[in-house]
Amino acid sequence: MTPPDYSHRHLRLGWWWLFVFAGLGLILETLHGFKIGAYLNVSNETRRLMWRLAHAHGTLLGAVNILYGLTLRGDNPPARDPRTISQCLIGASALLPLGFFLGGVEFYQGDPGLGILVVPVGAVLLLAALFLIASTMGKSRPPAPRDRAKIR
């Protein structure tokens, strides 16, 4: 069985995420441009905040996925199992913007809707992915000649 190409998967996901959530930004600008009350009225401040957060998180997570995909193609990719990191990153990329978006669809005055409940899950997945990447970044580098001698 051919091992999955994580680099390609995350590059592809990242660019699509950038496209989708930059598109959401355009939609939000349109709502501003036409002064849509459902988005701009003071009573909808929570929705405005949530959708802006969805836009920002989705776009930034797109960039993170691209960075991760490029990192995997480098000389010194993270040493940990890329499958776990990939699953965490994809989960975070889905849950964070989706949670914020849903939190703004239905909301309770200053409290977002129940969709917000998936945001902490996404945040934990993101932190886990980032930790796994950061903590093993560069550890797969082949030992220097001097170290090789020590090993012997």
Place this chain on the structure above:
Amino acid sequence: MSKTLVAVIVVAVVFAGAFGDAVFREPSAVVREQAIQTRPIQHPADGYASSDGCQACHPSQFASWRASYHRTMTGVATPESVAADFDGVTVTQVPGHPMRLERRGRELWAELDEPDWDGTGDAPPRITRQVVMTTGSHHQQIYWYATGHGRLLGQLPAIRLVADDRWIPRRSAVMHPPNIPLVSESGSWNAVCVSCHTTLGKTALGTPWGEQPLFAQRIDTTATEFGIACESCHGPAADHIRANRNPARRYALHLAGSADQSIVQPLRLDARRSSEVCGQCHGLWEFYDAAAERAANDSGLPYRPGDELTKTRFIVQPSSNADSPTMKRLLAEDANFVRDIFWSDGMVRATGREYNGLIDSPCYRNAKDDQHRLTCFSCHSMHREPGDQRSDREWADDQLKPQARGNGACLECHAAIGERLTAHTHHQQESSGSSCYNCHMPHTTYGLLKTIRSHQISNPSVQASLDTGRPNACNLCHLDKTHQWTAEYLERWYKTPQPASMSDDDRTIAAALVSMLKGDAGQRAIIAQAFGATAAHQASGTAWMAPYLSLLLNDSYDAVRYIAARSLRTLPGYETFVFDFVANDTDRAANQRRALGLWRDMRNRDGRPADATLLFNRDGSFIADRIDRLTNQRNNRRVFYRE
């Protein structure tokens, strides 16, 4: 980086998020206020938290409150909050020497004659004081300076008339008799304004009011918040805020749709209790005894939203408690106590007492159940409703619900009348005569240099007009008609019995003119304002009005002159008429002659009114002897409204 270090960082971030309020508490606002020694300060206590904590969960309610005049009822004087220019301005509209205003950076200062002059020496000394507080922002703005004695405030002798963008003497802004001695208003903010213009204000005078000179005692006035803020109507909120920091609690309430018992929601109270929330300030009340007053001095008023209002204060309601021991005591202390606020039948005639009118209304008293009982919230909404297209300013003007701007509020109960509106009103559907308010809540209450609607629902009654002197709704629009005319129509249309007897004047002279010429200053003000109403112009014509309004331009009461001039400017040909109601007698008389001259010119050009009801002879000249007789019969009683 070690895993332990990463774990510590993660835990710290989560902890800071959960307990951020404690970790990142901003000390500035509270500390800044407590450092101030020369004016009342804002100091949340006794379970109050101030509106700062409300916005995060209730953004739209917070925003509409921010837009309301309740918020700006009193506040700290800053270059942004004052409605007047203080930058090197000289104000001449004051007793004594002119007052000088200046800005020192962001501070506002005034140089004025000492209002608390003890009479020694030839003239009051000049004092220079920092202006630290304001009261009002909508119609008028009053300014308060730091006296330098504790937190005691003194009042500038001139106020800003916001609509006219001008200064006027403070006493000209109220309906007070002319030539009464000037009294210092020092301490009025601390002892009077604080109770209703702030949230949980505490006067904190060292001794009961009047017992010792103000400048000889401790004055430590504080309030939870300046202005009428969230907790004025919802009660103390510290526990509510604390409880709702827990998201699980909030979502449990959201999902269950149940009421949060940690805070008062006036709309969920029963009709009586909910109206009492407004009545705590929009009603005339007194303490039951000196001990209660003293307790409130130290701890603030004991009433909390949801409480029974009469448990802690006496609601002055002549129609129901005129013979009570408390009322007798109050009348013994001040015989004019009731007369200065109420018509002789017990209906309120001074503004700010709408609750007294409400609870005497049949729609409140006689409601078959709580669902049908008229409350303040039947017409008003303290928060702008979603979908309300009005601007903030338009909404804030009267805080009426959108549907209450027409007949909607009344027709919720009186739907049958709405189905046959013109049969009931005998006026055209869209005319002012088919407005429920105009007939059942006419402008017979006075305050802030204008008249407002009576908040006691009533039916037009000539008998009541004859008994009390209060103009009836019909004759406030049909200014050219007699009481006899009105009585006949009320009998024909509504089977209202005609008064048993009526004077010759009431039968033959327009009721508005009888009130204007014979009435007291309060009646004259009501009639003068009615002369400026578009509906009255349409119903009564305008060609005859100017000379009568001109008569009032030299009225002895400043407020009557002001209203007469404002109404005069609504008449054709007077749109640009300039009249200074606080000018000296000579200038006022000259302007009065000018107004009459304008009318004569128009009369000669457009024709002469020749209606005896309006006191004109057939040749258009005045029936002078009748006018003189009515004027000589004028009710010159002292009118002193507690606005």
